[in-house]
Amino acid sequence: MKTDLKPKTYLKKNIVNDHSILEFYQDDGLNYQIPLADGDDPKTGLTLGEKIIESDIFPEKVLEIGTGKYAPASFILLNNFENISIDGTEIDEYDYGVLNSIIQQNGLEDRFKNHLGNLFDPLVPGKYDLVYSNIALLPVPPKFNATHHDHGGYDGWLYLNEIIEKASTHLTKDGYLALVVFDFLGIHKRNSTSIPSLKERLHENGFIIVNEKPHYKYIRKNGATYQVLPHIKNVYPEALFYNAKKQLTPFSLTSDDLYVYYPFILAQKIG
Ligand SMILES: C[S@@+](CC[C@H](N)C(=O)[O-])C[C@H]1O[C@@H](n2cnc3c(N)ncnc32)[C@H](O)[C@@H]1O
Numbered sequence: 001m002k003t004d005l006k007p008k009t010y011l012k013k014n015i016v017n018d019h020s021i022l023e024f025y026q027d028d029g030l031n032y033q034i035p036l037a038d039g040d041d042p043k044t045g046l047t048l049g050e051k052i053i054e055s056d057i058f059p060e061k062v063l064e065i066g067t068g069k070y071a072p073a074s075f076i077l078l079n080n081f082e083n084i085s086i087d088g089t090e091i092d093e094y095d096y097g098v099l100n101s102i103i104q105q106n107g108l109e110d111r112f113k114n115h116l117g118n119l120f121d122p123l124v125p126g127k128y129d130l131v132y133s134n135i136a137l138l139p140v141p142p143k144f145n146a147t148h149h150d151h152g153g154y155d156g157w158l159y160l161n162e163i164i165e166k167a168s169t170h171l172t173k174d175g176y177l178a179l180v181v182f183d184f185l186g187i188h189k190r191n192s193t194s195i196p197s198l199k200e201r202l203h204e205n206g207f208i209i210v211n212e213k214p215h216y217k218y219i220r221k222n223g224a225t226y227q228v229l230p231h232i233k234n235v236y237p238e239a240l241f242y243n244a245k246k247q248l249t250p251f252s253l254t255s256d257d258l259y260v261y262y263p264f265i266l267a268q269k270i271g
Helices: 042-051 072-080 093-105 162-171 200-202 229-235
Strands: 012-015 019-026 028-036 061-065 085-090 112-116 128-133 169-180 206-211 214-216 260-262 262-268
Touching: 019 072, 042 072, 042 128, 042 169, 042 262, 061 072, 072 085, 072 112, 072 169, 085 093, 093 112, 128 162, 162 169, 162 200, 162 206, 169 206
Parallel strands: 061 085, 061 128, 085 112, 128 169
Antiparallel strands: 012 019, 019 028, 169 262, 206 262, 214 260
16 A cells, blocks of 8 residues: 655654654654654664555565564555554663553554564564664674674674574565665675675575665764774775775775765565
8 A cells, every 4th residue: 555655755753852762754644753852863764664665565564683672664654555564673671662662652553562572582473564774784893892783703793694494484475674784885786895785695595676765874973983984994995985085995094974875775575
């Protein structure tokens, strides 16, 4: 069933009593609200949700891996598809608790079931039309102090690889897998001879890429990504970065405005 919501028009960030609230609207007014903690701004998750609903797919039973505190992509889907039902998993107990109260505040307990645990482990067997994730995939050096929120192990693939390997068994025939993925991990080609690209991993697990939508993420000075740039350079010598205007040669990282290509990837199960 297709609806005509235009995501940017129906999403607002409001400030009430000095606190930020994400608000999701329908034609007849405010539908859902997510109160954000100070400093939180789940832009990438919102992008994931927006790109899914722009993709001309109409899922009814879906799974988000790594919902976090706000599950922004899931709220976009809930606001856009009135018959959708969602399962989510989250490993962090605090984030899991915050999201459960937001689900309750919005009266969504019947449509959005959040589960505490690792990736697919807490789920009861069942098939989904779509699995999606804005999972932690920042490559970090050994002993780097990063939270679950960001870090994806030494080469960034710690969780993403398992998601790709297991998604297929949780999807219906022709089901979809939607991701946002750092380009430096190697999407269509390898950026390190020894680390397979996303395309290779998807093919090995019975998926083909059916859509790619551009998205760039700003690398904040002193943010987690900025801190691990030297490590990324070691692991992915061929990786490219961007400034506001042009592609930078590999690792000319001196630009003040540094961006990383972080596209939305939609893959479909074949066979
Ligand atoms: C980048 S955040 C995304 C949060 C939220 N989905 C969003 O889009 O804003 C990644 C989330 O995945 C969770 N996570 C990391 N490893 C996980 C695992 N093994 N199983 C389930 N969730 C995990 C983290 O705790 C974090 O909340």
